[in-house]
Amino acid sequence: MILEKIKKIFKNFYFLFFIISILWMTFIDTNGFYNRYILSKQLSDLESQKLFYNEEIQKISIEKEAFDNNDELLEKYAREKYLMKKDSEDIFYIIKE
Numbered sequence: 001m002i003l004e005k006i007k008k009i010f011k012n013f014y015f016l017f018f019i020i021s022i023l024w025m026t027f028i029d030t031n032g033f034y035n036r037y038i039l040s041k042q043l044s045d046l047e048s049q050k051l052f053y054n055e056e057i058q059k060i061s062i063e064k065e066a067f068d069n070n071d072e073l074l075e076k077y078a079r080e081k082y083l084m085k086k087d088s089e090d091i092f093y094i095i096k097e
Contacts, residue, residue: 009015026033067074078084085091 029035067077083091
């Protein structure tokens with residue numbers, strides 16, 4: 001008796017259409033729930049990267065203003081970072097092990 005009712009439900013067109021549409025919306029469709037979850041996760045990652053890069057841009061712009069206003073600081077930075085020297089200077093590097 002119960003088995004016959006279950007068979008009758010699965011033969012019903014509307015029930016089958018409902019199940020197929022749910023599966024379609026969940027997994028197959030480009031705007032499905034699974035794809036929405038993946039896209040929202042990517043969006044949150046990109047927003048955190050955006051915040052990080054905006055902070056880095058602010059730090060670099062502050063350093064740039066400092067270098068534009070102070071020639072001694074610019075020279076010190078060039079000597080330390082890019083190993084620049086004057087023509088009359090000799091530089092010795094000491095490596096500590």
